[in-house]
Amino acid sequence: MNAPARSHTSPISPTLAADGRGLLLVAGPSEEVAKRIESFLRNAGHPLRCAWVDDASEVEDILRRSPPDLLLCDDSAGQAQCDRLLKTALELRPDLPVLILSREPRPGGVVQALEHGARDLLGYGDAAQLRQLELVVIREFLGHQHLRRLRVMSERLHDFEQRHSQLLETTADAVAHVQEGILAHANPSFAKLLGYENPEALQGEPLIDFVVADQRTRVKERLRLVLKGKHAGEPLEFSFEGKEHPVPVSAQLVVSSEDGERVIQMIIRSDTQPGLTPSVVEGTLVANPPPASASVAPSNERLGFLHALSASERSGQPRGALLLTVDGFSALEDRFGLADSESLLEQLRQALKARLAPADQVFRYAAGELAAVVGRPRLADIQSLGELLQRELSQQIYTTAQHEAQLTLSLVAYPLAGDEKAEAVVREIQRESRRLSQKGGNQFAVLGAAAEASQSEREDARKAAMVKKAIEENRLKLAYQSIASLEGDSRQHFDVLVRMIDDTGKELHAGEFLPAAAKFNLMRNVDRWVIARSLAIIAKRAGGKDIPSLFVRLSEDSLRETDDFLKWLTELLKAHPLQNEELVFEIQEMVLQNHIRKAKTLTETLAKLGASIAVDHYGMSSNSAQMLEHLPNISYLKFHSSYTQKFNEKEVNRRMSQLMEVAKQKKIKTIVSHVEDANVMARLWQMGVNYIQGYHVQEPEVVLLASEFITKAKSIHAPR
Structure with missing residues (x-):
């Protein structure tokens, strides 16, 4: 075996972040160009992936749906093809860098490439x-990445500015922007505070002209100090000269930037007491929460909640406790007054009851806190209900005769398993709800042993739904780990591994989603996607030299449905019949032993279709050797990873030697996985093992085909 190639990146060479997100699309007649470029870049320490496509129409489809980071056009397809691709890229993705590749760049070729819209002309014939090429790819990749991020941030900034402007126009608080002492902007509440109907009448006027005469020097001095970074955010109390009478205010002054210019933002509430300052939470102006109010709900309400919770222990139905805390309620009381704040809380109570079932009970637990005892068919439904309530009740606008507010809420749910004590539950949800509120609020949490079990079930269901959606949207992809020969076999063998791109663009390994897929009976779908994709790869490489052998796993679900699976596979193979060992099906030993008759039918038919069979996780049963008597069509035995992990244990080594002898007698080739040590590799060779795989040999890697490209490319657009 060849030693791993060394990185040739020098200390001053620019490198890319090792996140595996870089995607290059190589368009040309030869896949070898894509493989050579990817190998060189990865050996240089750049985690880029190359996809290969030989059809211009496929390039157009990819550019329309999920563009790469770079497009590389191989001019061996002809100048007309390159010109067509350049024109397509400029029309569909004007920002996409396009590079022309040439085995032997001709004089003047760079100028011609630039004239046609390419970013450069590069050779790939020697080191x-x-x-x-490496340096140009890095330059263009980083430039394109920065441009993409700039556009995303520009869109976010635009959205933020729109929300901010809307907030300023609709908030009941008076807000003004002061630039070099001049009112650059005032919202309707600020104009109303000074007795004006139209805020535009104030813009362009000196702020100090609206301050009472004997306080102007003090206000001027504070404005000057705030611009120097002193006293920013501290309350400033003074009076404005209103149209009819002076208006005493408490203002918060902070420095911000607007169109590159420094401005002072003044936030004012005419009824604010010193020490209460506003802030923006989730796009809504709210008061910073002072210490919790001393007022509490009537004791009979709290006792009613406790008694209802105790009664639910004996009901025998899935029940749960909810506690909802209004964030910063004490500040709300100071801002709106007791009467209006109580009115807002009553509106919240009614909104809560409207979203609950008739049998659910709602209680006033404390000042700014509501509690509920709810029943649902499943414990998981109680958590879903809590999440829904926290989200919807926080989005609602609550209005009184004098005020309106969007409350932020912290909510804790506790699904009851049946053996909890009511008082302990109440203490726990009270402590957690208040802790969340004091740490910023606007959060949801679920507690209790039942919640943990429910959460695990919900997480599996979420992952299963994600797998189903990923199959529908073609967001699975394949990776390949080399199975290296210890006997000098020139043919390449690859273990096919399935990966999934989640909704955020993150790449998940099989262990992160296949258990959930198996739990929710989706493995049949996964199997067929992987097999169909593997056959497409085999067909794509048909006629080339050194056709590799692909090892594809087959699940127990597919084995259970042997007849349907074989019917589907036979139909699929009509377009491209298998040659010798192009495709090897891996099936776990215990799965085969649990369905021995179906396994015999399956393996016999697969052999007739030109496929080979490998037994995975071999050697874990006391009947491992005897099973081979019932399944004569086995071509490979892949030992369970424990044989590698415990290789130095005498008993394990003895057992492996016995099974190796059986394999040699039956002329079945052997594979040992998880090889991460050179000494173990040498000893395996001495034992007569035919193939090995593991990170010591080679980590999984991908040379993508165009059909696999769009799945991977979707991760480009995920926010970072």
């Missing part, structure tokens, strides 16, 4: 040319 020096590949080094130049």
Whole structure:
């Protein structure tokens, strides 16, 4: 075996972040160009992936749906093809860098490439040319990445500015922007505070002209100090000269930037007491929460909640406790007054009851806190209800005769398993709800042993739904880990691994989603997607030299449905019949033993279709050797990873030697996985093992085909 290639990146070479997100699309007649470029870049320490496509129409489809980071056009397809691709890229993705590849760049070719819209013309025939290609790819990749991020941030900034402007126009608080002493902007509440109907009448006027005469020097001095970074955010109390009478205010002054210019933002509430300052939470102006109010709900309400919770212990139905805390309620009381704040809380109570079932009970637990005892068919439904309530009740606008507010809420749910004590539950949800509120609020939490079990079930269901959606949207992809020969076999063997791109663009390994897929009976769908994709790869490479052998796993679900599976596979193979060992099906030993008759039918038919069979996780049963008597069509035995992990244990080594001898007698080739040590590899060779795989040999990697590209490319657009 060849030693791993060394990185040739020099200390001053620019490198890319090792997040595996870089995608290059190579368009040309030869897949070898894509493989050579990817190998060179990865050996240089750049985690880029190359996809290969030989059809211009496929390039157009990819550019319309999920563009790459770079497009590389191989001019061996002809100048007309390159010109067509350049034109397509400029029309569909004007920002996409396009590079022209040439085995032997001709004089003047760079100028011609630039004239046609390419970013450069590069060779790939020798190491020096590949080094130049590496540096240009890094330059263009980083430039395109920065441009993409700039556009995303520009859109976010635009959205933020729109929300901010809307907030300023609709909030009951008076807000003004002061630039060099001049009122640059005032919202309707600020104009109303000074007795004006139209805020535009104030814009362009000196702020100090609206301050009472004997306080102007003090206000001027504070404005000057705030611009120097002193006293920012501290309350400033003074009076404005209103149209009819002076208006005493408490203002918060902070420095911000607007169109690159420094401005002072003044936030004012005419009824604010010193020490209460506003802030923006989730896009809504709310008061910073002072210490909790001393007032509490009537004791009979709290006792009613406790008694209802105790009664639910004996009901025998899935029940749960909810506690909802209004964030910063004490500040709300100071801002709106007791009467209006109580009115807002009553509106919240009615909104809560409207979203509950008739049999659910709602209680006033304390000042700014509501509690509920709810029943639902499943414990998982109680958590879903809590999440829904926290989200919807926080989005609602609550209005009184004098005020309106969007409350932020912290809510804790506690699904009851049946053996909890009511008082302990109440203490726990009270402590957690108030803790969340004091740490910023606007949060949801679920507690209790039942919640943990429910959460695990919900998480599996979420992952299963994600797998189903990923199959529908073609967001699975394949990776390949080399199965290296210890006997000098020139043919390449690859273990096919399935990966999934989640909704955020993150790449998940099989262990992160396949258990959930198996739990929710989705493995049949996963199997067929992987097999169909593997056959497409085999067909794509048909006629080339050194056709590899792909090892594809088959689940127990597919084995259970042997007849349907074989019917589906036979139909699929009509377009491209299998050649010798192009496709090897891996099935776990215990799965085969649990369905021995179906396994015999399956393996016999697969052999007739030109496929080979490998037994995975071999050697874990006391009947491992005897099973081979019932399944004569086995071509490979892949030992369970424990044989590698415990290789130095005498008993394990003895057992492996016995099974190796059986394999040699039956002329079945053997594979040992998880090889991460050179000494173990040498000893395996001495034992007569035919193949090995593991990170010591080679980590999984991908050379993508165009059909696999769009799945991977979707991760580009995920926010970072």
